[in-house]
Amino acid sequence: MPRSPPACPSSRCCRCPYGGPTADYARFRLERADYLAAIEAARAGPTDAHIEIDPPIFAFFNWGGMIWSSNGVAYDETDEAGKPEQARSEAWRARHVNSEFSCEPLVRSFGGHFYMVYAAC
Numbered sequence: 001m002p003r004s005p006p007a008c009p010s011s012r013c014c015r016c017p018y019g020g021p022t023a024d025y026a027r028f029r030l031e032r033a034d035y036l037a038a039i040e041a042a043r044a045g046p047t048d049a050h051i052e053i054d055p056p057i058f059a060f061f062n063w064g065g066m067i068w069s070s071n072g073v074a075y076d077e078t079d080e081a082g083k084p085e086q087a088r089s090e091a092w093r094a095r096h097v098n099s100e101f102s103c104e105p106l107v108r109s110f111g112g113h114f115y116m117v118y119a120a121c
Contacts, residue, residue: 056077057075058075058076058096069118070119074114100121101119106119
């Protein structure tokens with residue numbers, strides 16, 4: 001009989017390696033209020049390096065990865081993160097030239113300007 005993957009403890013900092021997209025969405029839902037609070041705090045004044053407050057606001061909350069890959073949640077007020085590379089504006093691409101978006105990541109919309117980003121550069 002095949003072994004089932006280990007259960008993910010109910011910790012907010014949990015990384016569920018066997019959960020895939022469903023676990024990623026669950027983690028996002030658990031942490032969404034924290035992301036929104038960080039974005040609102042940044043609107044009041046620069047507080048965090050991973051949040052670009054110059055309008056439109058863009059934030060990337062990195063969940064980790066390896067040297068050649070990373071994944072995390074992006075908040076993009078323009079919603080260009082969810083478009084194919086060719087459809088993004090030149091200004092948007094220039095702003096994100098040295099980010100996870102420079103290597104055409106897999107991007108899934110969570111709604112409300114939030115995106116799950118899987119980058120393998």
